[in-house]
Amino acid sequence: MANTSRSAAELVSDLEGRKVSSVELTRAYLDQIQKHDSKIKAFLLVDPDAALARAKEIDDRRAAGKPVGKLGGLPVAIKDVMCTQGVKTTCASKILQNFVPPYDATVVKKLKAADAVLIGKTNMDEFAMGGSTENSAFFKTSNPWDISRVPGGSSGGAAACLAAGMAPLSIGTDTGGSIRQPAAFCGVTGLRTTYGRVSRYGLVAFASSLDQIGPMGHSAEDCALLLEVLAGHDSLDSTSADVPVPEYAKSVNQPLQGLKLGLVREHFGPGLNGEIEAAVREAVKVYRSLGATVKDVSMPHSKYGIATYYIIAPSEASSNLARYDGVHYGYRTDEKQMLAELGAEQQKYEAEKNSKKLADLDTPLIRLYRKTRAEGFGPEVKRRIMLGTYTLSAGYYDAYYLKALKVRRLIRGDYDEAFKEVDFIVGPTTPSPAFRLGEKTDDPLSM
Amino acid sequence: MSLSRADVEKVSLLGRLLLSESELDTMTTQLGRVVGYVEQLREVNTDNVQPMAHALDMHNVFRDDKLTPSLPRDAALANAPKRDSECYRVPAVLGE
Numbered sequence: 212m213a214n215t216s217r218s219a220a221e222l223v224s225d226l227e228g229r230k231v232s233s234v235e236l237t238r239a240y241l242d243q244i245q246k247h248d249s250k251i252k253a254f255l256l257v258d259p260d261a262a263l264a265r266a267k268e269i270d271d272r273r274a275a276g277k278p279v280g281k282l283g284g285l286p287v288a289i290k291d292v293m294c295t296q297g298v299k300t301t302c303a304s305k306i307l308q309n310f311v312p313p314y315d316a317t318v319v320k321k322l323k324a325a326d327a328v329l330i331g332k333t334n335m336d337e338f339a340m341g342g343s344t345e346n347s348a349f350f351k352t353s354n355p356w357d358i359s360r361v362p363g364g365s366s367g368g369a370a371a372c373l374a375a376g377m378a379p380l381s382i383g384t385d386t387g388g389s390i391r392q393p394a395a396f397c398g399v400t401g402l403r404t405t406y407g408r409v410s411r412y413g414l415v416a417f418a419s420s421l422d423q424i425g426p427m428g429h430s431a432e433d434c435a436l437l438l439e440v441l442a443g444h445d446s447l448d449s450t451s452a453d454v455p456v457p458e459y460a461k462s463v464n465q466p467l468q469g470l471k472l473g474l475v476r477e478h479f480g481p482g483l484n485g486e487i488e489a490a491v492r493e494a495v496k497v498y499r500s501l502g503a504t505v506k507d508v509s510m511p512h513s514k515y516g517i518a519t520y521y522i523i524a525p526s527e528a529s530s531n532l533a534r535y536d537g538v539h540y541g542y543r544t545d546e547k548q549m550l551a552e553l554g555a556e557q558q559k560y561e562a563e564k565n566s567k568k569l570a571d572l573d574t575p576l577i578r579l580y581r582k583t584r585a586e587g588f589g590p591e592v593k594r595r596i597m598l599g600t601y602t603l604s605a606g607y608y609d610a611y612y613l614k615a616l617k618v619r620r621l622i623r624g625d626y627d628e629a630f631k632e633v634d635f636i637v638g639p640t641t642p643s644p645a646f647r648l649g650e651k652t653d654d655p656l657s658m
Numbered sequence: 659m660s661l662s663r664a665d666v667e668k669v670s671l672l673g674r675l676l677l678s679e680s681e682l683d684t685m686t687t688q689l690g691r692v693v694g695y696v697e698q699l700r701e702v703n704t705d706n707v708q709p710m711a712h713a714l715d716m717h718n719v720f721r722d723d724k725l726t727p728s729l730p731r732d733a734a735l736a737n738a739p740k741r742d743s744e745c746y747r748v749p750a751v752l753g754e
Contacts, residue, residue, distance in 0.1 A: 313733040406713035420712035449719040450712065518696040529673060536674070538746050540737030546749060573671075575749035581676035593675055597666070598689055600673035611696065616709035618702050623710060 213239035219285060219379045219433040220460065226283040229273070233266035233284025237328050240286045243377045244331070252352045253362075253372040255291045256299060257331035262286065266328045280326030281440055287322055288381035290369045291332040292339055293424070294413040295319050302415050303347035304337045306535050306542045306587030316413025317445045318382060318424055325440040330378050333368030337589045338532065339389055339417045341365050343651065346591045351648060354397060360645040363393030369427050370397035380428045380437050384414065386421045387520045388641075394427055395640035401427040402434045407452030409438075410445030418527035419450075421520075435459035468502030473633030477513045484643045491639050498637070506633055510625040515618050522602050522615035529599030532592070537583030544582040553578050661690045 213235040217225065225231045241259050248254055269284040294300050294312035296319075301307045315323070322329065336346035344352040344367025352367045354360040355375035362371040366383030370393035373381055383390040385403040394401030404425040414424060426437035439460060444453040472495065479488060499505055537543035553575060560568040573581060588596070602611035629636060666686045670677045677685060731744060740747040 310737055313729055313736060407716070446721060450714065450716065452714060452716075512702070515699060515702060518699050521692060521696050522699075533674070537739060538748055541739070543739035546740070550749065574751065576751050577671075577674070578676070579749055580674040581671075584674055585676040588675075593677075593681075594685065594688060596673045596675060597669055597685055598692055601661070601665070601669045601689065601693070604669065604672060613709055614699050614702075614704060615696075616711060617704035617707040618699055620707050620710040621702065621704070623713070 237266040253368040286330040288378040317410035336365035339365040363396035365389040396645040412447035418524040478638040525595040525599030
C-alpha cells in the first residue's frame with residue numbers, strides 16, 4: 212500500500228524492499244494532487260502519464276534485478292525555475308510562458324540519474340522575486356494550512372505541495388530567503404545550502420552571488436537524503452565548489468551533547484511575533500535538555516541585511532534579466548504593431564517639429580526590446596530591473612553596489628566572529644507567521 | 659538623493675523597459691522609497707573594507723582547452739520567436 216504520510220527515507224526503504232512500487236506511490240501522490248491542487252494551486256505543470264511511465268520503467272528495472280538509483284522511484288517536485296529538457300520551464304513569467312529548454316539543469320540530470328520520478332513543476336514568484344508566490348504571472352498558490360493565507364515565496368509551490376502531501380520531496384531555490392521563509396510558513400523543512408554546494412547550471416539566474424538550490428522535505432533527514440543526490444562539483448558551473456559530498460543522511464541523527472548554540476540578540480528584537488518567539492525559546496529548551504549549551508551572540512550589522520540585499524539582488528537581476536530580449540527565446544511583442552506605433556510617433560514629432568523627441572526616439576530594435584520586456588515582465592520584476600539598473604548606472608555604482616558589497620563583508624564578519632564561539636546559530640526563520648493573500652502586495656519591503 | 663521622474667525615464671531606457679505614463683509615476687514613488695531605505699548604508703563605516711563579491715574565496719577557474727560538443731544549432735534556435743534556418747531574425751538595424 213502506498214502511504215503518502217511516510218517520510219521520504221521510509222518510502223525509499225519501502226521501494227527498495229518492494230513493499231510498494233514506484234507506480235503505486237506515484238499514483239498515490241497524483242491522486243493527492245488531483246484531490247487538492249485545484250484549491251492549493253502549488254503546481255504549474257503536472258504530466259501524470261510521463262510520471263507513471265517513468266515510475267513503471269524504474270519498477271521494471273528493479274524487477275529485472277538491474278541497478279536502481281538512490282531515490283529508487285520516489286516522486287520529487289521541482290520549482291519551475293530549473294530547466295527540464297523538453298518540458299516547459301516558465302519561471303512563472305509570461306516572458307517564458309512557452310519556453311522549452313533544450314537541456315536539463317544539472318540538478319535535474321542528477322535527480323534522473325538517482326531514479327527520482329519528476330512529478331511536476333511548482334509555482335513561484337516570477338523569476339523568484341517575492342516572498343508570497345503572489346507574483347506568479349499565472350495564479351496564486353495558497354497555504355494548505357489556511358487557504359486564505361500565502362504559502363510564502365518565492366518557493367511557495369515547493370513548500371505548499373509538501374504540506375498538502377502532494378509530493379514527498381521538492382527542490383527550491385533561495386536568494387534572500389526563498390526556501391527558508393516558505394518552509395517556515397508551510398511547516399516543512401527547507402535547507403538553504405552553502406554557496407557552491409549545489410550546481411546552478413540550468414538554473415534560471417536571478418542574483419548570481421546569492422542564488423542557491425536546496426532540498427525541501429518533511430524533516431532534516433528527508434533534506435539530507437535529497438542533498439546527497441543534488442550536491443557536488445560540476446564543471447559546467449564555475450562557482451560550484453570542488454569539495455567532497457559527505458553522506459548527509461548518515462550524519463543527521465547525532466547527539467546534541469557538548470554542542471554550543473548561539474542565540475542572536477538582534478533576532479529577538481521588537482517586531483518578532485510573540486508565539487514565534489515562545490516556540491523558538493521552547494525548542495531551545497529542548498536542545499538544552501538534550502545536552503546543548505546556549506550562548507547569546509551579537510550581530511551588530513544584521514540590521515543592514517535588507518538594505519544590502521535590496522541593492523545587491525536587483526543589481527545582479529538587472530544584469531541577468533538582460534537576456535530576455537524577444538530575440539533568442541521567449542515572448543516577443545507583435546513586431547508589425549510595434550513598427551506601426553513607432554512610425555506614428557515619428558510622424559507626430561515631425562509634425563510638431565519636436566527635434567528633441569525625434570532625436571530620442573527608439574530605433575526599431577531598441578523598441579522591440581523595450582516593448583517585449585514591458586509586456587513580458589510583471590510589476591515586481593520591472594521594479595527590480597529598474598532599481599538594479601539605477602544602482603549600477605554611471606555615477607551611482609560606488610555609492611550603492613560597491614557600498615553594499617562592503618557592508619556584506621561586514622555582515623559576514625559578524626558570522627565569522629559568532630562561529631568562533633558557537634557551533635550553530637538558532638533563531639526564528641521569520642518574524643511573523645504566514646500573512647493573508649493580498650495583505651502585503653503594496654509593500655515590497657515588508658516581506 | 660531623491661529620484662526624479664526624468665531619472666526614472668532614463669533608467670527605463672537603460673533597462674530596456676517601455677513604461678507607460680502611469681507606470682513612470684508609480685515607479686518614481688516606489689523606487690524613491692526603496693532608494694530612501696537603502697540610504698541607511700551610508701552610516702556604516704566601510705573604510706578599508708574589501709568588497710565581497712560572493713561567499714566563496716574563489717578566483718579564476720580554469721579548465722583544459724578541450725573541445726566538447728555544444729548545443730546543435732537547431733536546438734539553440736528552436737525557441738526563437740523569429741528565425742531562419744541559421745540565424746535569429748530582428749527588425750532592420752542598418753540604414754536608419
